[in-house]
Amino acid sequence: MQLLENITPSTAAQTGPLNRLEFIDACKLPTQWANFTLHAFLEHATGKEHLVLTLGELSNANSANDSPVLARVHSECLTGDALFSQRCDCGAQLEKAMQNIAKEGRGMILYLRQEGRGIGLLNKIHAYHLQDEGADTVGANQALGFAADLRDYSLCKDLLAHFQVSQLCLMTNNPAKVEALQNLGIEINERIPLITGLTPHNLRYLGTKAKKLGHVIPEHLLSSQTLSNQKDAA
Numbered sequence: 001m002q003l004l005e006n007i008t009p010s011t012a013a014q015t016g017p018l019n020r021l022e023f024i025d026a027c028k029l030p031t032q033w034a035n036f037t038l039h040a041f042l043e044h045a046t047g048k049e050h051l052v053l054t055l056g057e058l059s060n061a062n063s064a065n066d067s068p069v070l071a072r073v074h075s076e077c078l079t080g081d082a083l084f085s086q087r088c089d090c091g092a093q094l095e096k097a098m099q100n101i102a103k104e105g106r107g108m109i110l111y112l113r114q115e116g117r118g119i120g121l122l123n124k125i126h127a128y129h130l131q132d133e134g135a136d137t138v139g140a141n142q143a144l145g146f147a148a149d150l151r152d153y154s155l156c157k158d159l160l161a162h163f164q165v166s167q168l169c170l171m172t173n174n175p176a177k178v179e180a181l182q183n184l185g186i187e188i189n190e191r192i193p194l195i196t197g198l199t200p201h202n203l204r205y206l207g208t209k210a211k212k213l214g215h216v217i218p219e220h221l222l223s224s225q226t227l228s229n230q231k232d233a234a
């Protein structure tokens with residue numbers, strides 16, 4: 001085993017064109033839902049450390065195992081994934097995706113370090129500040145001089161190639177994400193909705209995603225009345 005600093009292109013497994021993504025190492029990741037394997041990759045151009053969680057035999061190259069892989073392409077959200085923020089649905093979606101994969105016994109989560117839809121954590125905090133003062137999630141990005149969504153999914157192609165995965169059943173509410181992956185030549189056999197984590201704090205945010213970013217979230221779920229009915233029924 002080598003320290004990260006000592007890894008050179010000639011000593012580590014390579015993935016993707018021009019070796020832009022380097023596989024570093026993998027380890028077991030036991031969770032309450034399943035014992036996943038965690039794979040770590042380094043993106044040379046940015047120094048970003050991307051992760052892939054896997055469960056079961058994935059490779060579509062094996063003819064006995066060529067069914068699409070249940071997958072989530074998750075964009076980093078430190079506030080939602082690690083700090084329990086209810087401003088968004090990210091943490092709940094990540095948890096549900098892991099549960100779904102555990103139930104299926106096979107699947108993968110591509111955890112991309114594209115915090116804040118690609119604007120980075122500090123700019124996301126600026127955007128949240130603007131939202132505290134009334135802006136919506138799209139307007140806040142624009143007020144800061146960014147497009148609404150700056151994410152780039154091209155790394156997914158390299159990551160999937162590493163695992164010899166060519167077909168996905170993708171857990172997402174975002175048709176633009178499906179289209180971006182399809183445009184990269186990734187086969188998406190099915191889009192599986194991932195509607196969870198709705199709270200009074202994120203109804204407006206989710207409503208904006210539905211209206212301005214094209215996310216598929218049934219309108220009746222976005223009313224505070226529905227939420228309080230669900231709470232009463234629980």
Ligand SMILES: Nc1nc2c(ncn2[C@@H]2O[C@H](COP(=O)(O)OP(=O)(O)OP(=O)(O)O)[C@@H](O)[C@H]2O)c(=O)[nH]1
Pocket residue numbers: 073074075076077078088089090093114115116117118119124127128131137141171172173174177194209215
């Ligand atoms: N700039 C900005 N980024 C946000 C905001 N809220 C969440 N994010 C980021 O948005 C990304 C997740 O994108 P979402 O729009 O929630 O969902 P999605 O990935 O497009 O679609 P799903 O697959 O359905 O989750 C993460 O990188 C979050 O950090 C916000 O108000 N402003």
Ligand SMILES: [Zn+2]
Pocket residue numbers: 077079080081088089090091
């Ligand atoms: Zn989030």
